[in-house]
Amino acid sequence: MDPFSFVAGQLRLVEQRLVDCTRSKEYEITEIASRLIKGGGKRIRPAITLLTFNAFDGEREEDVVDIATAMELIHAATLLHDDIIDGAEFRRGKESAYKRYGLTRTLVTGDFLFIKAFEFAGKFDETVVQWTADACTSLTEGEVLQGSFNRNCTVTVQDYIRIVERKTASLFQTGARLGAYVAGASSEQVEVAANFGLNLGIAFQMMDDVLDVVGRRDLLGKSTGMDLRDGNPSLPIVLSLLDGHQTVARVFQSQTPTKNDIQRALDAMGNGMLIERARSFSRKYAAEASREIDKLPVSPAREGLKALGRLLTDRDR
């Protein structure tokens, strides 16, 4: 079962809203926003929201499409701001907005996309806005927490999980929570959905980290080794540090690692069981997410959520 096909009709409505809301009086904002939005992206966050909504037999489709759109807009906003922070040259296989349009326009377009997300959330009650804001707050806090472990060899797996919960999983969690909420699920069920999203988000990020070591550039649309270059503590890096791996530690700490340094560290991490251990971490969280899904009523959408979990934790891009 392809979970994206299952919600294809609703995803098309999300796509339309994304295109509509990125129109600005300033063509440069429109250009940066629509280039990012139309330039791909898997629409994982909208799919989670839509599938969760359908798993609870939600009826007000217009509502959930608005919420799913808001989730993708927040994700897009953070991509633009992250590219500034990381000085990234590429995004989704193309020149990054930061590289192409410079700091001012990229920063401001990120703000613009955040604002549009709140326009959609603002159509609903205070709870929806509050949860949306909470997710965004977590994203910002995760970014700062990650920054405090930048090129910092004292980072532990626990620190790593705290970063990932905030920086990635909070939006998965909120997307699932809101999908259930606008479907009219009970507060207990809403928290089951939220917990599913949280665990799936962690599993997803762990796989992302694995692919930054062993992924193929042509499939990823970017080089591997970005976490080493940027000094971001990915799961393979954290596990290497705990193993006392000197090559990885040296490159991770270096302010200006060369391409050769990075390749040597990638080779070191790719050898042995380290990547397998990282994958099994991801599978553990995916299994926890799956157990949460089992608590939902049996339905095709529930199977869609399970399929999405498998897709996100057994992927090569």
Place this chain on the structure above:
Amino acid sequence: MDPFSFVAGQLRLVEQRLVDCTRSKEYEITEIASRLIKGGGKRIRPAITLLTFNAFDGEREEDVVDIATAMELIHAATLLHDDIIDGAEFRRGKESAYKRYGLTRTLVTGDFLFIKAFEFAGKFDETVVQWTADACTSLTEGEVLQGSFNRNCTVTVQDYIRIVERKTASLFQTGARLGAYVAGASSEQVEVAANFGLNLGIAFQMMDDVLDVVGRRDLLGKSTGMDLRDGNPSLPIVLSLLDGHQTVARVFQSQTPTKNDIQRALDAMGNGMLIERARSFSRKYAAEASREIDKLPVSPAREGLKALGRLLTDRDR
């Protein structure tokens, strides 16, 4: 009459909310946000919202305090992002957050403050969130529009007004509009308030631009000549360009003007009637704002708005 004293009690409640909402799980966000918030600022935007609310005999004080807090949070967020964009070293007489805490933490704290603003706006109906979002959208569009005239000698007074309407006056306008709205004013009265705010915002920015030429560093808390250094088309610069003033044009266009260059251009602008013309532009918009206020019911708060208008357009800091 001191307009700030008139709403001192409500401003204290705003201050308390500002302090409370800038607490983050990440102490660095708390530190940057509270350093900016506690480090001064005139609280002009909250004062406009509060005075407008009182001018319409608003009763739900808690509501307007939330709105006024949101306005100041949005302003604070843009200050952090503007400092990144301008590479500013100083803000309110102290080292800027950007200089002190670097790009990542400053950018993310700006996002954090935007998000908090929407938490406050999200307590109200969709109209409040939509207007708040519209103001923020204008701010981002104003920033990009200003960027397109950076060091660009083709800028006209009309371009300048369009920039200022979006980048500064939109938040004054929305603050006044929302103050009237939550006070329960009629939609006609709400638009009178909005128009007052818009004109006052333009007048305010024009005076800000004048002070960047003739202000005293000890009163401003920053050097003069920042608009020339950053290549931002301020009103005195735009008027100089229209006068065909070669010194100003050369320095304005220069990517790397020296301190001497800037001083020469400031001296040139300070001579003659140029600053007086800029001031009279400001007075013209202030008079328009005042005429809008005259349409409000007679009340002490209405006098407070008038006094605020005088204060903002006849100031030395």
